[in-house]
Amino acid sequence: MRYRIGMVIEGKVTGIQPYGAFVSLDNDTQGLIHISECRNGYISDIYDLLQVGQRVRVMIIDIDEYTQKISLSLRCLEKKFDFYHTSVAPNQYKHYWTNRHVEEGFAPIADRLDEWVEQALADIDKKSEKSS
Structure with missing residues (x-):
């Protein structure tokens, strides 16, 4: 599958670090949800939001041209706050x-x-x- 910025896809959390979560998009492709892209607002502990093995719906927000690293976001799929x-x-x-x-x-x-x-x-x- 060819991934593009803006695509919304489902993946599986394969690992969690204090700075973010790694998500497997297919057998060969993995992306990272940085902690700041998990949700709007302050996140004290990413382990309270995500668990290894959890299925998540994410948006591709960036693909590094040289390294092909994929940046993902849960926050982009949240309902926008209507002040x-x-x-x-x-x-x-x-x-x-x-x-x-x-x-x-x-x-x-x-x-x-x-x-x-x-x-x-x-x-x-x-x-x-x-x-x-």
Whole structure:
């Protein structure tokens, strides 16, 4: 079987290390689920999530071009967290204030730049007077 990034396949956990789990995809091919790809959030112990011999459904997220090592993910198959619909009535969205319509850009910095340069030069002069 030719594997490609984005494929969702089933495999069998063949080994577990503190940094991740090795998964056999077929008789000749093995991939690694890094601990950060096991699930969203902090994972204190990978042994609480996976066991050797367990069948898992994983997504291929990377294939190293030179070594042909395959990186796998369980996390990519989790349901995405929908922060718009948490503790809000149906068909109603929370409004998060953003400043995307404010068009100040770097103007406040440009307005103060001369003042900051003068202040920095004055501080340098003070330090050189103290050291002389």
